[in-house]
Amino acid sequence: MINNRALWxxxxxxxxxxxxxxxxxxxxxxxxxxxxxxxxxxxxNPAELWLIRGKDLWQQRRGPKNADLSGCDLxxxxxxxxxxxxxxPRWFADTGRVQDLETRLITCMTMLQGMAEADILAVRFxxxxxxxxxxxxxxxxxxxSKGHAVSLPMTHSQEKAAYALGAALFYHRAGPHDYSCNxxxxxxxxxxxxxxxxxxxxxxxxxxxxxxxxxxxVSQGELRTxxxxxxxxxxxxxMPQLKFGSEVAIALTMFLAKNAEGGVMAAPSIxx
Amino acid sequence: MRLDSYPLAVMIVILWxxxxxxxxxxxxxxxxxxxxxxxxxxxxxxxxxxxxxxxETQTLCTAHARHPLPPEVxxxxxxxxxxxxxxxxNGQYLGDFKRGEIVALSGTGLQSSDDPxxxxxxxxxxxxxxxxxELAYGTIGPSLRxxxxxxxxxxxxxxxxxxxxxxxxxxxxxxxMPRFGHxxxxxxxxxxxxxxxxxxxxxxxxx
Numbered sequence: 394m395i396n397n398r399a400l401w402x403x404x405x406x407x408x409x410x411x412x413x414x415x416x417x418x419x420x421x422x423x424x425x426x427x428x429x430x431x432x433x434x435x436x437x438n439p440a441e442l443w444l445i446r447g448k449d450l451w452q453q454r455r456g457p458k459n460a461d462l463s464g465c466d467l468x469x470x471x472x473x474x475x476x477x478x479x480x481x482p483r484w485f486a487d488t489g490r491v492q493d494l495e496t497r498l499i500t501c502m503t504m505l506q507g508m509a510e511a512d513i514l515a516v517r518f519x520x521x522x523x524x525x526x527x528x529x530x531x532x533x534x535x536x537x538s539k540g541h542a543v544s545l546p547m548t549h550s551q552e553k554a555a556y557a558l559g560a561a562l563f564y565h566r567a568g569p570h571d572y573s574c575n576x577x578x579x580x581x582x583x584x585x586x587x588x589x590x591x592x593x594x595x596x597x598x599x600x601x602x603x604x605x606x607x608x609x610x611v612s613q614g615e616l617r618t619x620x621x622x623x624x625x626x627x628x629x630x631x632m633p634q635l636k637f638g639s640e641v642a643i644a645l646t647m648f649l650a651k652n653a654e655g656g657v658m659a660a661p662s663i664x665x
Numbered sequence: 666m667r668l669d670s671y672p673l674a675v676m677i678v679i680l681w682x683x684x685x686x687x688x689x690x691x692x693x694x695x696x697x698x699x700x701x702x703x704x705x706x707x708x709x710x711x712x713x714x715x716x717x718x719x720x721e722t723q724t725l726c727t728a729h730a731r732h733p734l735p736p737e738v739x740x741x742x743x744x745x746x747x748x749x750x751x752x753x754x755n756g757q758y759l760g761d762f763k764r765g766e767i768v769a770l771s772g773t774g775l776q777s778s779d780d781p782x783x784x785x786x787x788x789x790x791x792x793x794x795x796x797x798x799e800l801a802y803g804t805i806g807p808s809l810r811x812x813x814x815x816x817x818x819x820x821x822x823x824x825x826x827x828x829x830x831x832x833x834x835x836x837x838x839x840x841x842m843p844r845f846g847h848x849x850x851x852x853x854x855x856x857x858x859x860x861x862x863x864x865x866x867x868x869x870x871x872x
Contacts, residue, residue: 639705
């Protein structure tokens with residue numbers, strides 16, 4: 394019931410929000426339209442559909458090992474999801490590397506459930522009827538960090554190295570357009586077309602942005618994670634395809650998360 | 666070495682190596698970044714792995730991104746880019762403003778998801794205000810409203826604007842604006858059309 398109602402509202406409001414955009418006056422911004430859109434939803438967010446599915450996926454016995462994910466350690470102990478996302482990325486002793494939520498979930502699904510990484514990655518981003526289990530699990534786990542302040546351990550040398558790499562990457566200019574992350578995210582209160590941009594190398598901008606991912610993207614009709622956001626930024630930077638879970642993806646996530654330290658998680662949110 | 670100083674020497678070596686590791690963890694060398702980039706991307710469509718390779722301008726602008734650009738670096742970057750600017754072969758700076766408007770509105774081109782057979786856009790509206798009728802404009806760059814009307818179209822003014830669009834780094838080292846002519850993002854004809862969009866008295870920019 395709630396599923397149908399949320400879906401119906403999502404569709405209705407997605408159409409509704411286009412109207413004010415088309416007749417927008419110079420003073421109003423996309424932020425106002427999005428704020429209005431969120432207000433119309435009240436407590437309903439289509440992300441709820443992903444969240445419910447993610448909860449099922451977490452609790453169901455699945456894969457060749459017929460196991461649920463209650464043994465999955467996201468950093469706060471096996472099976473603990475409360476506040477876990479607000480402490481990621483972090484270094485994990487069993488894999489010996491720094492992992493974000495997406496890559497850590499893949500570790501759990503392969504190790505505990507015996508699934509093949511290639512099969513999981515084949516549907517890393519959902520598309521219409523072909524929904525992603527990973528996006529659903531991310532929605533479920535991230536939701537359990539709502540209200541928690543971002544607080545990374547940042548004690549392991551690999552965590553510090555990931556942050557330093559992320560910082561260097563943020564300003565790295567390349568490609569036919571000379572773009573870096575900083576080209577568009579170097580100042581607060583600037584727009585691209587009508588989209589307000591955040592300065593992501595300072596606390597305010599990073600908190601505004603980071604605490605609202607993952608998000609239900611109205612324009613895509615899908616719930617998207619930080620891994621999706623970063624690879625789409627690089628696509629727009631005219632760069633080659635960013636690999637899922639790559640060193641660059643983890644490092645930039647670490648840079649954004651650490652800059653957002655202290656910000657209160659409000660994801661999954663609704664975005665354009 | 667006296668036997669009792671041996672533990673001290675070991676200590677110093679350990680501390681030294683730890684300090685090195687700490688410094689490495691907090692500062693990335695350009696080669697560390699290059700290695701990470703090479704292992705983290707795959708070519709897709711027209712977005713090849715060569716795009717990860719920086720030219721001298723990109724290298725210098727990256728190295729100085731977090732603090733004000735030293736004047737000597739700014740002058741060097743400007744000089745590097747100034748020599749790349751080619752005036753239009755037919756001597757005409759102004760093309761068709763209507764076609765120029767299409768270039769200014771289009772944000773696609775050169776992305777891994779774009780068809781390389783189709784012409785790229787200039788995406789001017791992403792960052793600039795231009796025609797009064799287009800309300801969805803960005804604010805990263807300055808407003809170009811009534812560009813030609815306010816400045817006239819003397820040869821010097823036309824050359825200035827052509828140079829800015831052809832290679833923004835010639836006038837402003839490490840500008841955030843792409844080097845549309847130098848990198849071949851826009852064709853010479855498209856550059857002429859965008860120029861007309863800015864300067865033609867009949868262009869919506871100048872209404």
